[in-house]
Amino acid sequence: MPYEGKIIRHIIIKGYGFEQTFTDTSKRLQYFGTRLLNQMHRKTRSWVIRNSLFIKENTALNSYKVADNERLIRSLNYIQDARILVNTLPDNEDSVDLVVVVKDLFSIGGELSSFGLGPTSIRGNVSEANFLGMGQKIQGGVIIEQTRYPSFGYQLLYNKINVYRFVDATASYTQINPNLKDATPNEQAWFLQLSRPLYAPYAHLAGGLNFGTYNSINRYSQPDSLFFKYRYWVHDIWLGWNLGNNKFLSNTSVLDRKFVSLRYFKNHFTDNPYQLAGKWNFRFNDREAVLSQFTFFRQEFYKTNYIYGFGTTEDIPAGYNVALSTGYYHQIGAQDLRRFYAGVDANYYVVTKRGGFFQYFLRSGGFMKHGQVQDASALIGASYYSPLFLFSNLKIRQYVNMSYTRQFARLGTDPLTLNNVFGLRYFSGDSVYGGQRATLHSETSFFINYKFLGFKFAPFAFGDISLLTPADQPYLNKSSLYHGLGAGLRARNENLVFNTIEFRMVYFPRRTEQNQSFKIMLNTGIQFRYNSVYVKAPDVIFLNTDGLNSIY
Template sequence: MDDSAAHRHEERKKFINNIFQQAYNSIRRTPSSGPEESYLNVRSEQAYMPYQGKMIRHIEIVPVNFDRSFRDTAARDRSLAARVGNRLHISTRKFVIRNNLFIRENTPVNAYMVADNERFIRGQEYMNDARIIIDSIPGNPDSVDVRVYTKDLFSIGGGMAANGLERINADLYDANLAGMGQRLSLNGLYDKNREPQWGYGGYYRKNNVGHTYIDATVGHSVMNVNPYTRTEETVNYLTLDRRLVSPYSRFAGGLTLGEHKAYNLYGRPDSIFYAYSYHEADGWAGYSVGINKLTATNNNIRDRRFLAIRMYQRDMTNVPARIGENFHPVFNSSRAALAQFTFFRQDFYKTQYIYGFGTTEDLPYGYNFALTTGLHEQLDLRRPYAGANATWYTSTGWGDFLKVYLKAGGFMHRGSVQDGSILLGATSYSPMLFWGGTRIRQYVNLSYTHLWNRVTYAPLYINNYYGLRGFLSDSAYGTRRLSLQLETAFYLKYKLLGFRFAPFPWADLTLITPENAAYRKTALYSALGGGIRTRNENLVFETIEVRAYFFPVAPPGMRGFKVIANTNIRFRYRNNYITAPDVVQLNQE
């Protein structure tokens, strides 16, 4: 190589290196200055630790208007949505907020309990955000005053999902009717291939009935969709749900009563239509073991033990002809009695831009380990069950979050394990990256599932959380499944009428091995695409998402490319300390 060629090569190399260096420098882990670039990432109890043990003298409830922001209290939102919200919205009644407090006046400050209470209030479906502020009292160093700031969501909302003009599903609701912490929801359906073409449904829910922390819901629908068969059914139901609202709470439980009946609304042949009806009763209750003794000695100890029992029964009054006396996970009469012992510790980071567009989200760090055992009966098959769930949550403090989970279980019958299962996975959210005014968050979910000696369980499908998003066919199934989901969200700085936007590319890969087949029979399925989400954080309207799907290999009857608009998108990270005892679920989150 002559000198001139070598010189050109070096110049070209420097040029390329400069491009990569500039690209690398343009992406930062820390924001630039200014209120628009603020980013929350802090342990939830940290702000309250200096007041630990001091007596609470007075608690004040302070509602915050839509034009104010917790991130910058001096700034005002002068958008049309904020002005309309302030004029039309009925704020949550102060006694409703006070009803959701489990910190009390004339009691000592427990930093963790204050953080738990702030998170509980913020988690109400009608709340945009909540902050609990502790103030020192001049001349009284042993006491403090507490202010509870709350900012509502505009409670009237709705959404729509459409597949062209052939099928339109819409709902309208008030998530905080009269500011009383109650929800009334109505939904309707038009489908030109349905007879009748119109459907309807609705429910009413009251949160925290009588300061018991029990949420009560009653509902009726003629268009409820069975997740296993995608058959529309008529359903009537009542649910009572009491979550473990804090590690310092003692009781949790729930009750569900319902009746379901399917009608052939789409004129399907009797040979393929699932005609069924059944009644169900499902109840569980649990108690935090040793909580009194544990908190009496040191109320900063967060490790807990929880014992729960559950009994449920499903009575089929009409079994689909194609099921008959064969085993099916839904369309068999079944009953069970299960007990579960859980060890857990969960604390939280307050952060942003996981599912929301700047609203405060609470992500756990800690562990949850549950052992479940009991007796399960399906048709005439009665079997003891044993299973375990383990979840580990962690964060480095840079704003990244990792959840590693393991589910395993099986039934014993005549000395062998039936419906043995194991599900191992990890979910990761990257640290927040900044590119100019754009925030970037990477999501990764990896899972492996194995089901063996299948008797009553459904096979592993890929049309669910552990497979390909948007894959609506049940034609791909097996007993070994490996899936990878990737998505990168770009939260844009700019707003339009109070709405923020986040475009995202995504890709999913799934390997599925047919039942009783060798690994070489494994099939690869993939999906990729992009989309955009938008949300006004002041509105209770769910996040609006338009997502494009492309399936390189699409099964018969399913389109290889489609675009779907949806509003049933979560906008906060959801987490429970305790769930009802259950057998391992392999096709749903």
């Protein structure tokens, strides 16, 4: 970079509203309701953006820090895009000014997750992701259902990013939290979360704090034999330190990083479902752990689009991330179980010359007690996004994901199921389970060059196939075959904070007790950004979930 090492004289913030185009800010988007939306929207205040800057005035310009800071601002959930531009100074060749250009999203959003009549069932929420332009989120969720008592339930949530330029804070009270048994929204909860992400590969510190209490209430008048009554509390804290971070800034050719962290958590049930008394169940057992983790990573980022979004800038990682975890784990189920744990979570990201993206991933872990291995597991797989193909007025991208999972000597952890990202998506229920699972998923997306009221559209078609093998069978030839086929349409307005809207039809030829053969779904909570994190809290390996969306 020709400006490397020059002194940053001033940093200027230029913010643009959601109705302005990023390539030509003199142009404004004009469609039905723009004027009304403008009156409801408060542009992000300059000090909010300035608080997200770790590049400083009167310091030497470092191109790596500038690129990382641009990506950090772009990741804020109320910002659509960001650029950091360099202005030269004719009268001072040793200094430059930086111009931080940001474009807002319209920050009022919502989600209608369920709507039905006979009986009435309405579930949804409304949120303001950038209340008063101050980088704070308020959200209210509601449920109105005839089969529920009382028929009305609500959720309140407040989130503030970058409190005192140090942590992100979230506080919430809800009567409609999904329960631990089957995700029915009859759990009452309150929680407080503080988190400090590793916002750049040379940042010093990361960590988090989580306190909360959770209890189920029989809102749907279920028989005692079916209702799981429980109450528990969570204490969770972790802290990590970036090793040798200052060396990177003095030698930017060394991109490999090392991070060490420690975590303590305790989930304690003061009231446990009588149906599970004296049984192993990972969700309902008391658990306490002290875990350490050593992570070494090298992650750069590649700017692209049409992965999760509809044309806006997206940051996709390239490099590797390997986390080695070990520690003490205490679980109380059928017995009081105290064990040593060790595990690995490894990811390798590749960007091809033609603009395709590969991710290879491996998760493996297990417990040791009296010299015997228990609850061991391995999950291995790969994901691939093809280059963007251009055909007439269409942009086409192909996605493929495959994985294989196996458990060994299972005792206290949950068996493998299909109702998750490593099985069949949108498959309902957890009554189908096994000890081995092999899955292949393929999806083709077609991005149309057409807008309606600012919304862009992308039809898609997909197919899933999964083999599930009983735990007592060592070979796949005893597996049961499950598959799903479907198609749908996604729509998104890139200027709004609303998530992508998805209409999906799916057919499962093999029907099960808890899963219908044909489903039609409308989902307004589809992910629209890749959730890239350098490091995360130490934990055991999970095989039925990808909570941080760390898989492409």
